[in-house]
Amino acid sequence: MSSESNIPFSTLEKLFPFYIWINSNCQIISVGRSLKKLLPHSTIGINVNSLFMKERGGVLPIDLSSPDLEKKLYLLKSVSEDLTLRGQLIGMPDSSFFLAASPWVESPDNLIALDLDLADFAVHDPILDLLNVIQSERMASGEIKALVNKLSQQKASLKEANHSLEEQNRTVLKTQQELEIQASEARKLAHVASRTDNAVIITNDRGEIEWVNESFEKLTEFNLNEVKGITPGKLLQGPETDQKTVKTHERLPQKP
Amino acid sequence: MYGLVNKAVQGLVIENYGEETWDQIKERANVDVEMFISNESYKDSLTYDLLVATSEIVNQPASELLRLLGHYWINEVAVQHYGAMMDAGGNSFVEFMKNLPNFHRRVAMIFPNLEPPSFSILKEEKNSIHLIYESTREGLEMFVVGILEALAKRHKIEIKIDQCKSESDQPVEGVSQRLFIISWEPVS
Numbered sequence: 001m002s003s004e005s006n007i008p009f010s011t012l013e014k015l016f017p018f019y020i021w022i023n024s025n026c027q028i029i030s031v032g033r034s035l036k037k038l039l040p041h042s043t044i045g046i047n048v049n050s051l052f053m054k055e056r057g058g059v060l061p062i063d064l065s066s067p068d069l070e071k072k073l074y075l076l077k078s079v080s081e082d083l084t085l086r087g088q089l090i091g092m093p094d095s096s097f098f099l100a101a102s103p104w105v106e107s108p109d110n111l112i113a114l115d116l117d118l119a120d121f122a123v124h125d126p127i128l129d130l131l132n133v134i135q136s137e138r139m140a141s142g143e144i145k146a147l148v149n150k151l152s153q154q155k156a157s158l159k160e161a162n163h164s165l166e167e168q169n170r171t172v173l174k175t176q177q178e179l180e181i182q183a184s185e186a187r188k189l190a191h192v193a194s195r196t197d198n199a200v201i202i203t204n205d206r207g208e209i210e211w212v213n214e215s216f217e218k219l220t221e222f223n224l225n226e227v228k229g230i231t232p233g234k235l236l237q238g239p240e241t242d243q244k245t246v247k248t249h250e251r252l253p254q255k256p
Numbered sequence: 257m258y259g260l261v262n263k264a265v266q267g268l269v270i271e272n273y274g275e276e277t278w279d280q281i282k283e284r285a286n287v288d289v290e291m292f293i294s295n296e297s298y299k300d301s302l303t304y305d306l307l308v309a310t311s312e313i314v315n316q317p318a319s320e321l322l323r324l325l326g327h328y329w330i331n332e333v334a335v336q337h338y339g340a341m342m343d344a345g346g347n348s349f350v351e352f353m354k355n356l357p358n359f360h361r362r363v364a365m366i367f368p369n370l371e372p373p374s375f376s377i378l379k380e381e382k383n384s385i386h387l388i389y390e391s392t393r394e395g396l397e398m399f400v401v402g403i404l405e406a407l408a409k410r411h412k413i414e415i416k417i418d419q420c421k422s423e424s425d426q427p428v429e430g431v432s433q434r435l436f437i438i439s440w441e442p443v444s
Contacts, residue, residue, distance in 0.1 A: 107340070108338070108339070108340030108341045108344065109340045110340075111340055111341075111343075111344040112340050112343055112344065116344065117343075117344040117345070117346065117347065118344050118345055118346070118355050118358070118359075119346070119351070119355070123358065128362060129362050129365060129366075131341065132341075132362050132363055132365075132366055133366055135337065135338060135341060136295060136366055136367075138337075139260075139294050139295065139337050140293075140294070140295050143291075143293060143294060146291075147291060150291070
């Protein structure tokens with residue numbers, strides 16, 4: 001007898017704790033310790049095809065006469081539990097068959113739902129590594145979502161800031177237009193003041209001359225540079241000025 | 257270290273001291289990263305700089321900060337990202353600690369630059385274990401203490417931890433070793 005056929009069944013169970021061992025009539029001889037937890041009702045003697053239905057793309061019924069029996073990936077969905085087993089069927093020397101299987105879990109949450117913990121799996125089982133990959137992918141996708149949210153918030157803030165800037169821009173434009181209108185009015189007034197035949201004096205709030213028109217220069221024979229900064233009274237009053245008129249003028253209300 | 261650790265430092269600071277303090281810490285540590293990516297590997301020095309700046313700004317000894325980071329690591333980071341795996345990791349504190357090395361090995365397969373610490377149980381008694389902690393990084397023992405405390409609490413026990421340094425007290429081939437003697441009261 002070859003050394004392979006001498007592997008104790010307990011060793012196979014350690015390697016495949018979710019195994020299903022069936023006879024040539026598809027009747028279950030025994031199941032692994034971890035599968036017993038998932039299918040607690042006595043399954044010994046039951047036809048394996050009655051416990052499972054076909055999973056998408058799965059292979060059922062298990063046809064033990066199929067020539068490529070050992071090359072198929074079996075996906076077996078439990079009829080009673082939310083459980084899918086994936087595994088490989090191999091013929092044993094005594095004409096029985098051994099399904100080396102493991103539960104297909106798409107998320108670590110499935111472990112909790114199935115009431116399984118890490119000790120229920122064989123250490124080599126890549127399902128546990130797959131769960132870690134899934135977990136890591138979830139984390140990455142959660143971060144992408146958080147990043148997208150952050151970007152959306154920043155976009156909304158920028159939009160708001162832009163809106164506020166546009167508002168301010170409109171106000172500035174309006175003020176500029178008003179100033180242009182005022183400036184145009186002032187230019188018109190200045191034109192009138194410079195072209196009138198009457199003498200025009202513009203003083204500051206201290207009464208000092210800032211500007212005079214041409215008529216003033218003709219009438220008084222003073223030019224602007226000579227009179228700038230001098231009060232009109234000082235400039236235009238002489239020894240022959242009537243003091244009564246001056247007093248009357250001083251009593252006149254001043255324009256604010 | 258992977259971004260997940262830096263995110264944990266960020267989360268701990270923001271939860272306890274607010275966003276403004278975190279911005280100050282980043283500025284003090286010269287860290288100009290808008291958002292850490294968990295699966296991305298960052299220089300260890302960045303994490304240490306953040307921890308030093310945090311300790312200075314929030315005026316808390318680094319050892320206490322690391323311990324709190326350990327609690328945060330288990331209660332927030334691990335539960336949020338590895339919740340189901342944490343639950344499946346073992347029915348008791350000791351069971352969980354026994355499964356931890358395998359978990360670290362599996363995670364290391366996915367993250368090629370990960371250098372996880374190593375934990376091994378040297379001696380197991382009814383209400384105590386002797387745990388050997390080995391790491392290529394120095395100064396994170398209090399982080400481990402915080403992690404162990406939070407893990408124990410998750411499994412409904414309060415533990416007492418005594419630390420013993422290895423005989424040489426010097427890293428051997430870049431790996432420093434520490435023995436933790438962990439004991440707890442019998443669960444009634």
